[in-house]
Amino acid sequence: MVALLGAGIYTSVSIGNDLFHSRLNQVLLDANRAATAAQNIFDASDASSEASASTLLDSAQTSIRASSSSRLIAIYAAPGQDQGATSFLPFASPELTTGVISTQLRDEVAAGSGTQTQYWQSRPLSNGDGGTDPGIIVGTPLTIPSSGQYLLYLGYNLSDSDQTLQFVQQTLWVAGLLLTLLIAMVAWVIVRLVIEPIRVAAETSQKLASGELEVRIPEKGDDIIATLARSFNGMADSMQGQITQLADLSQLQQRFVSDVSHELRTPLTTIRLAGDVLFDQRDSFEPAIGRTAELLHTQTVRFELLLNDLLEISRFDAGSADLNVEATNLVRLAEDTIDQMRPLADSAGSELLIDAPGGHVEVEIDARRIRRIVGNLLGNAIEHGEGRPIVVSIDSNVSAIALSVRDYGIGMSALEAERVFERFWRADPSRKRTIGGTGLGLAISLEDAALHSGALEVWSESGAGSCFRLTLPRVHGQRAGTSPLPLPPLDAEGDADSGHAGVPDARG
Structure with missing residues (x-):
């Protein structure tokens, strides 16, 4: 025009x-x-x-x-x-x-x-x-x-x-109007013949990206657009086949883990009952037999924990895990968990401290899952804390509430910290386990945090200890936003510069 x-x-x-x-x-x-x-x-x-x-x-x-x-x-x-x-x-x-x-x-x-x-x-x-x-x-x-x-x-x-x-000007205006209409018609035809198929291809690719694997581009004629449609549909068929195959394999794996875990429960229950009888009578046996009864009881308990963790992992993989949300005070939940873990901490020589300047609020969480996260973090801190104090901090802001577990033990390297949430991964396989974990605790904790629309993060340095931070939204279904607790922790520089200068006084 x-x-x-x-x-x-x-x-x-x-x-x-x-x-x-x-x-x-x-x-x-x-x-x-x-x-x-x-x-x-x-x-x-x-x-x-x-x-x-x-x-x-x-x-x-x-x-x-x-x-x-x-x-x-x-x-x-x-x-x-x-x-x-x-x-x-x-x-x-x-x-x-x-x-x-x-x-x-x-x-x-x-x-x-x-x-x-x-x-x-x-x-x-x-x-x-x-x-x-x-x-x-x-x-x-x-x-x-x-x-x-x-x-x-x-x-x-x-x-x-x-x-x-x-007269000439009127003729020009009329001719220009007619030519404009003609150009508009040509443009409409071009849109229909060229632009429209490209738009359909773009919409189809967006649907494929969103998970609608069955959508395809209509194939008409033998021009370049039809060739593009056939190539695109062939690529979509290949992708759908690969994704379907992977999904089937994943379902088979999940079903296998779930079935094995369920099938092992019956013999495990029998072994557990028999082991408990032998464990209760261990004092009347010879020392070697009594020690065997103790080992049988310990490993049976660990085996049962491993089956429970495998079942939980299979639920996350299958997408069937759900939340039982209720209003809970996170400080009280942490105090209860600390009381449960205190005997284990005392045996390891670590004192459990809690610092909650702003966490005394009711938040909508699944108390069972959050208690499991706190227990896993405390267990790891006790095992790797080298007998030094362990500080549990809780604070909140307008949109989020956070809990961190800080230990001053051996710590981890940056590479180890990146893999700490992997299943069955151990930073030092030769290190003796004092708690007897299954190797799935942190992986399950990460899934529990994600199920709450929260985040579980870690900071660690070799020789300066570690700090795990859990950030949750205060209202279920909303975004957590900025965490109220810093990561790295405020005493991280002191630890890095002077060994354990940031370790709190256990008498405090």
């Missing part, structure tokens, strides 16, 4: 200029012919009487009208001419007596001499209906013997050229 508008304006201006200059050339030739005829009459006369002068003027006007297409004629004495000394009186058509002839044109014609004897100016002319038409006034100086210098003005109405220009 911009191109058409520019072309239309350029064409209209060009045609208008051509029409005007063509008409101007005709007018100048016409006016020159009329002025020459009048001047010839004046030059051939030797009138001296008033009657013959009047006859001469009539003859000149008649000659002008015969030689020119204009009927708008005016003859004025040149400025400074003594009109009282001559019998020639000014003459003008009514259309040229209302200030149509400008002072500028009068001055130019009066001062004209030499080769340039014609002067013109564009002026509006009355059309007799109360309006005006575009016109041209042509002025030519005349010399009348025994009378002096006079000025001849001829007016030419350009209404016919203006009507022609208006």
Whole structure:
């Protein structure tokens, strides 16, 4: 449309200029012919009487009208001419007596001499209906013997050229409108034939990315768009097959773990009952048999914990884990868990401290799962804390509540910290387990945190201890936002610079 508008304006201006200059050339030739005829009459006369002068003027006007297409004629004495000394009186058509002839044109014609004897100016002319038409006034100086210098003005109405220009402009506008409609139709066809298939391909790819693996692009014809559709659909079929195969394998694995765990429960229960009987009677056995009964009981308990963890992991993998949300005070939950873990901490020589400046609020959480997370974090801190104090911090802000477990033990390297949440991974496989964990505790804790729309993060440095931070939203279903507890902890620099300078006083 911009191109058409520019072309239309350029064409209209060009045609208008051509029409005007063509008409101007005709007018100048016409006016020159009329002025020459009048001047010839004046030059051939030797009138001296008033009657013959009047006859001469009539003859000149008649000659002008015969030689020119204009009927708008005016003859004025040149400025400074003594009109009282001559019998020639000014003459003008009514259309040229209302200030149509400008002072500028009068001055130019009066001062004209030499080769340039014609002067013109564009002026509006009355059309007799109360309006005006575009016109041209042509002025030519005349010399009348025994009378002096006079000025001849001829007016030419350009209404016919203006009507022609208006007709051309209307034609251009109509042609431009029709061409615009044609371009719009062509654009619509292009959109239908080219852009629409691309849009369909984009929408189909978005649906594939969102998990709708069965969607395909319609294949029509044999052009390049159809080739693209076939290639895209082939890629989608391959992806769907691969994803379906992986999903089937994942379901088989989950079902296998779940079935094995369930099937092992019955014999495990029998072994557990038998082991408990032997464990209760271990004092009456010989020392070697009593020790065997103790080992059987310990490993049976660990085996049962491992089965429970495997069942829990299989629920997360299958997407069947759910939350039993209730309003819970996280500080009290942490205190209860600390009380349960205190005997184990005392046996390891670690003191459990709690710091809760802003955690005394009710939050919507699954208390069982959060208690399991806190227990796993405390168990790991006790096992790797090297007998030093362990600090549990709890704080909250407008959108989140956080709990961190800080120990000052052996710590981990950056590479080990990245893998700490992997299943069955151990930082030091040769290190003796004092608690007897299954190797799935932190992996389950990470899944429990994610199930709450929260986050479980870790900071650790070798020789400076570790800090695990759990951040949960205060309202279930909302985002947690920024955690109120820092990570790394505030005493991390002190630990890194001076060994264990940041370890709190166990007597505090």
